[in-house]
Amino acid sequence: MSHAITAQDLSKHYRVKVRDPGLRGALYALVSPRYRDVTAVDRLSFQIEHGEIVAFLGPNGAGKTTTLKMLTGLLYPTAGTVTVAGCNPWTGGSAFKSRITLVLGNKQQLLWDLPPEETFRLNKAIYGIPTEVYEAQRTELVDLLGLGPLLDTPARQLSLGERMKCELAAALLHRPTILMLDEPTLGLDVTAQDAIRRFLLDYRARHNATMLLTSHYMADITALASRVLMIDRGRLLFDGSLNALVARTTPLKRIELTLAEGATPEQIARFGEIHHFEFPHATIDVPRDEATRASARILMSGAVVDVSIQDPPIEDAIRLAFAEAANTERPPAPPLVPLVPRP
Amino acid sequence: MSTAALWARRYGALIRAAWLVDLQYRADIALWLLWGIIEPAVALGIWWSIASAAGGDVDGFTQLDFARYFFAVTLINQLTQAWDAWSIDHWVAEGEMNYRLARPLNPVHEAIADNLAYKARTGTIVLLVWLLAAWFWPIVRLPVHPRRWLLAAVAIVLGAAIRFFNGFAIGLLAFWTTRATSLIELQMALGVFLSGQIAPLDLLPHPVAVIAHYLWFPYVIAFPVSLLTGVGDSASSVAHGFIGQIVWLVVWWGAYRLVWRRGLVRYGAVGG
Structure with a gap:
């Protein structure tokens, strides 16, 4: 099917009129309009x-x-x-x-x-x-x-x-x-x-x-x-x-811990990177695919009384993805094949 | 459902919806109608006074001729008037064209239905006003002449079609410019003189009358008015009038098709 x-x-390219601000810009645009091409959509498949x-x-x-x-x-x-x-x-x-x-x-x-x-x-x-x-x-x-x-x-x-x-x-x-x-x-x-x-x-x-x-x-x-x-x-x-x-943008998961009496940062650091430690709460970051196993190991160690695995907010993941894209240079666009549409 | 039944239902529903909307704005209807009556009434008053001062007629137009002429102008102007350029401009500028283009119905049909609804409403009222005036003022009564009235009806339909496609084509320039309505306003101002709304064309200065005859304006009002009032209904002038109407209808329909096709490609689908 x-x-x-x-x-x-x-792809969709627009041609937009541009002009400088102020009266001078307006007059100049009147006698000599300038245009800029805008790529709104670029080779989406x-x-x-x-x-x-x-x-x-x-x-x-x-x-x-x-x-x-x-x-x-x-x-x-x-x-x-x-x-x-x-x-x-x-x-x-x-x-x-x-x-x-x-x-x-x-x-x-x-x-x-x-x-x-x-x-x-x-x-x-x-x-x-x-x-x-x-x-x-x-x-x-x-x-x-x-x-x-x-x-x-x-x-x-x-x-x-x-x-x-x-x-x-x-x-x-x-x-x-x-x-x-x-x-x-x-x-x-x-x-x-x-x-x-x-x-x-x-x-x-x-x-x-x-x-x-x-x-x-x-x-x-x-x-x-x-x-x-x-x-x-x-x-x-x-x-x-x-x-x-x-998963792609945030390879780590955060585990929230409720610490048992006497738990030390050194004990907790064995299971992941400590993000925050203030008795009786702590958070650690662990690789995404090891989160479940790490949680079980922490519980068995006796250093904590409760664990909770958190996904980072989706908004954060999306923000990271866009930031990553912004830092990636765009390859030059190949020549476009113009369409001759028939209404 | 047959194609004819589908189109009958579409037009029936569009006209019904237009009437229902109009009924929400009764004051609006009255004001537009008043606007359509005042202009020819003022023109009639002026020419009536001029003819009176000139001893009863102006270049052969008597006060009786002027009275009939401007009553006919009022009716025919209402029956051929088209406001679509403003509607299209609004649809495009406000993004309301988008959902219209996503429906399986060319927006031109909505505009035609809206015109039919508007014309049936205002035309009926103007006709009633005329009949009422004729009851008290016998000089505005038209001699009963079914053949001429039939020809006038055909000329009114063709005149309305010319004005519709003319307005629609110019309105579609909104795909390119935000000043399409300025063009139609300029054209309306010219039309007041060149279509015979302000005075019979024979009374215009000769060069203006000649220019008018090379444009579509006389064919939308002056020609149907002449048929309805019985001025200039010789076989040759009737034939000339209908040929002119058909030529200009083809021209403006062609312009509408051309601008529509190109405009759709150009359309920026603004406003959401």
Whole structure:
């Protein structure tokens, strides 16, 4: 079976106008405009399987949303090829658009002045959803997202979290199998974020949907994504599971110890490098793959009464990975093969 | 579901949604309508006074002709008006074009449906105002002439299509520039003179009237008005008018297709 999403050497270059500050700069730009080429996405290649939930990780401006928009067919790439749901996003037409959905956390498709039910009806007509399919899907979404009391309230009077739930329902009425989610929990409180995450996992389980998401909330990534694509300055730095990313960037695990009476630093130092020692607490760093064995040995030594193995925060692992990438010089880009897209 | 049924449902749902949104803003409807009525009413008042001062007519246009002319202008301007350039500019600048492009429906259809909803609403009100005025003021009554009214209806549809694709094509320049609406505002200002909104074209200075006839403006208002009021409905002027409308419709439809195709490639998908 083919992949749900395939991107090969995907690149996007922008030309942006630049000008010096002040009136002089403005006048100079008027008579002699200057431009700078920006590489938003640089030769990205990856494949995503059906039913996978994959997250893009990266700082602002890394190229995450640009990539998502190219996969959705909104942006034309400067070079490279993409296949999503068996289609070319720029020539796939209605067949392609009926298989995907795009949810933008900071933009809404709900009719602002009308209750969400009206947007649902509009989408039913636009996507040509048969009435029986629509009713079944609507019922399922309303139940899963708890939308019952919201359907007759104008969208503008809903809270941010309520609106996002309705956005998701509107975006999923046609049962897309590929979901592009750009910051789906942006600005939501913890409870609403959790509800959205649980819903997305449930939707994936019911429909074997493939999801590609961007989020600045690590809780979204850890709760949803089985795999991350780490991007910086448009280039793919890492493709794998979060655990693998953590293991690669932080080869040590930290063991928190509750010391027994009379335990000394010398006793503890035999098991790993002491990070902190202040009776009755101490922490030591040990190689990741020796953490379990080291913990058992410490307990058996009698120097401690309790041990707890800690993974470093994922944010730290990601920060380290980006720092590592920043220190790595980028090889020069090969010449691009220009695309001649046909709308 | 057949293709025809799918499109009928899509347009039905889009027009319904447009009406539902409009009903939220009743004051807005009244203000826009007032704007559409005041301009020709002022023009009528001016020309009425001029004709009166000139002894009853200006270059053959009597007060009766002016009254019928500007009532027709009010109706036809409402029925052919298109505001899409501002909508597209907003969609592009605010990132609202993104979800529209992700749906299996070209946004042009949403704009067409919105136009139909708007025109059905305001056109009906203007028509009622005209009928009411005709009840009390017999000189604005039109002689019953089904053939001419039918031709006028066709000319109004073609004029509306020209204005729609003209506005849509210029609005799509928002893919390149943030000043697309300035262009349409400039064009609207020219159109007030060159389409016959401020005065019948025959009363414009000769060079201006000649320039106007080489542009699309007269074909969107002046020509349908002439058919509806029965001024200049000879076979040759009717044929000339329809040929002009078809030519300009093809030109602006072609411009829309060209700008759409190139604009999509150019699009930066801003705003999320």
